[in-house]
Amino acid sequence: MTGKPATRPLRWITAALRGLLAAAAAMGVAELAAGVLGRASSSPLLAVGAGFIDLTPVWLKDFAIRHFGSNDKTVLLIGLGAGILVAALVIGLLSRSRLAFGLIGLAVFGIVGVVAALTRPVAEPVDAVPSAIGALASMAALTLLARSARPTVNPSRIRPPESPPAGQAAHGTVTPAGGEATGPPEEWKNGPERRPKDTEPASGAGAGIDRRRVLLTGAGVVGVAAAGGIAGRVLLRRGDVSSIRAKLRLPPPANPARPVPAGAQVRVPGMTSFRTSNRDFYRVDTALVLPQVDPRDWTLRIHGMVAHPVEMSFDDLLRRTLVERDITLSCVSNQVGGDLAGNARWLGVPLAPLLREAGIHGGADQILSRSFDGMTLSTPIETILDGRDAMLAVGMNGEPLPIAHGFPARMVVPGLYGYVSATKWVTDLKVTRFATDQAYWTKRGYAERAPIKTFSRIDVPRPFAEVKAGRITLAGTAWAQHRGVDAVEWQVDNGPWRQARLAPVPGLDTWRQWVAEWDAAPGSHTLRCRATDGTGHTQPEHREPPFPDGATGWHSVVVTVT
Template sequence: MESGRPGATPSEPPSSSAGHRAGAPDRLPAGPAALVGVLGLGAGLAVGHLVAGVLGPNASPFLAVGNTAIDLAPAPVKEFAIRTFGTHDKLVLIGGMGVVLLGLAVVAGLLSRRGPRPGTVFAVVLGAVGVAAVWSRPDLGPVDLLAPVAALVVGVVVFRWLHAVAVRRGARVGDGASAEGVEGAAVDGAAVDGSPAGAGTGRRRFLVMSAGVAVGAGVAGTGGQLLAGRGDTGGSAVGLGPLTPATPAPPIPAGADFAPLGTPSFITSNSDFYRVDTALSVPRVRVENWALRLHGGVDREVVLGYADIRDMPLVERTVTITCVSNEVGGEYVSTSNFIGVPLRDVLERAGVKPGADQLFSTSVDGWTCGTPVADVLDRGLLAIGMNGEPLPIEHGFPARLVVPGLYGYVSATKWVVDLELNRFDDKQAYWLERGWAQRAPIKTQSRIDAPSPFTTVPAGSVTVAGIAYAQQRGIGKVEVRADGGPWRTAELGTEVNLATWRMWRVELDLGPGEHTVECRATDRTGATQPEARVAPTPDGATGWHSTQFTVG
């Protein structure tokens, strides 16, 4: 019969199906398309990181964008990050950036199922952002643009190449192709589902090539990390040998802390010293490459090398540093024996002219700080050592500023390379531009360290212990009360100097059950820590610290 088409072969597809496939544009399946987007991004970032390993770690487009994001973030966002994530805020930022970029790469890949143009545009835009970020960084120069440019080129090339491989090797499906049929079966060169008989082999080739790109990206990224560490300052620091001050700090007297009762030890170890800064990648500066420029309101501009500082008479001072981001009861306060040269002696090398009221200091990564000149000349220190060792990398090696009595954002520039004498009206430093106070003396504070919050302590006499600080004024007394009752005066630890914290303890007779204990400090001027809670912005937090625990 005519309708039975007796001459047709079993392999001949229905004409309607053939016509549909002939006229429909091909498109990649969602999985391969997303994979192409992710691998293009990963290859670009990895090569950018590799090139940055040769030029300098901060030239990595990923880190440059992250550092720029930190600088552009509004102050409330920064405060939230520090308050919520503490010293892990940078890891959270890096992780968040990674998740966002991964999501964008997947979307770019999915938008490129019918052609590579959307993903190409995405790669170019992302590369341009990396170029702009590197260009805008104060610690990077024109040659550092090679890193983001390499990332852009490699990202585009890898994306388009993998996309072409995916299409050419059969990692695609027709718009209306059926997914039904017997897997692997083929008749006359065509699978039952209508895809080419070699599609399985083609897909395997695509996956092998994709795996190769992934491995290559991993090797490039790891290589960049290793290259970045090749100039590690650790060896540079070790080669310096011990730092022996001509004027050592007095020994810490007995009774200065109550560590067995739960307070910190009086001297904070280098590994435990708090760290809060804006550096996404810790600057690494070798002593042979470091120089400090003195200029501005001086008689003559001077550039000092590390040996110049090391050869000056070194002094050792025990100082407590406090971060302005510290909430009431916060942990961003630590004490160290800093070794260095009085800033007065350093500045005298250039000759200080009258009239300047600000020492404007700049870090190697471009961060800036403004410190009152009067405080600098009175007690400022250019520190090169910490607890008998050269400064740790994360705490400012080779040199940093330490000016006791002022919050760190106006007194503690790490990796310092530039000192300019000027007036506060001339320039605004990093945090002043973001609404923080110009002069920031540390406020009188106290904190309860023991018992820990929400713990259970044995019945009987309960020891409450903690710290207090009012740098440059000194602590006169600490008072403690339980459950809103009368204040009890605590026993103070032995005073070391006015620039450091002071430990305290008190015995309370508390019955079984839950209790709330509060503390307040009074400094040597008679000013008492106020009860009202005030946030750190713009010049430091205030309020009484309290803790709750249960007596068993």
């Protein structure tokens, strides 16, 4: 099944596809290796993605969160996939002129994957294996694909040589006068490839690409890639702790939360819920794959500048006094008017008694917490010991923590942005000093101490809404955790500020809803709001970006009244 020589565009397309198939083989085999090892984070795509997150400048991180929210990781992985696709096509084209160029390109990508895997915070030497094996598989696949596409010679179509002149045997063998041929000439001794030019196919008459061989080789590479990827995913599911979480029953709190007062939820269509469901609670972290932490293997270590280092199991933690509190968390990346905040009922063990039992040395001012995947966050010690409800949370809204929100345990410290207070999948607490140890985000220029700024927003009506003239209900949410919200004011078109009605709340650590009535006249109008916290501080007018310690400024929406 040989065919005519391929045209130039077809040869380029074929070469590009070879690079694509080689990359697919790399990803599939690497995924299988990661699955066999049970280390999802060592998958090249995830390792490189995590490394990209570490190198991402602050402005780009804020851009991604602002535009994509909790989907930022999905967008990142799609972008990486597109980059790999382009690189694979380029490598395939390079291999057309010389196979070695393509092999070098694949080797470079393998090295990038190895370096990315080994530079993760909790990396071990074995994490280099998937990228290394994947690179070797891709190089083997590219070699096989390139060889399968080489033209072949059909012996039945080779043009026979012309009759030799007198005194010569066939094929130019010299015969002595009156004698027999002495043998083939020297150029025949090493096989057919050394035959004289007059035995080559004329104008490609006997040369062509064996399409069956090409298709079978390509199908084989695709099969290996698909089988490896699927098998790897199946193997990695062995570590999924969803079923363990579903069977876990948490003890009831010894100190239950206060009842949520009637009226805490403003009854206006489209208004935010006072309590955020687990499904809708915002998620901002750097984990491309959710850590799967079996509570039976989980341990917490408290060490550093302490008199008595502590290590406890999950069962040890559950045997301690559990408290339940309604606490609002918010992300430092939240823009003015943004929704990267949520209010939940948390169940956990108070942190202050644990630290006091360990015996904090004088001079310590920071808790450097570490998650299962190596992420580090820093928390000022005074915010844990000053009486607020800082805890190691194990439950959220009446059930064990969701895996996406830190199962089996996480930190919750009210009044601080999440990047200095809300370590998910926490396994290690080091009592130290800010001058000695820096956490992940503080190394990137974020503030060491990050109390949540007084914040308010308009939830109803939505920006650019069209409403009917007459009595209109305005409603929104404000928060100033651990200080409380004492007042919210609203304004129309630079007019006078008016007081909104505040809904009751169970404590200082939750957000507070507000509502007002407006007699709206036809036209385009700008609505604004501002909050005043329990210390008398009023939300400033000028807007500041989230970096380095949280956004601030008045929230405004433009509506059209018809």
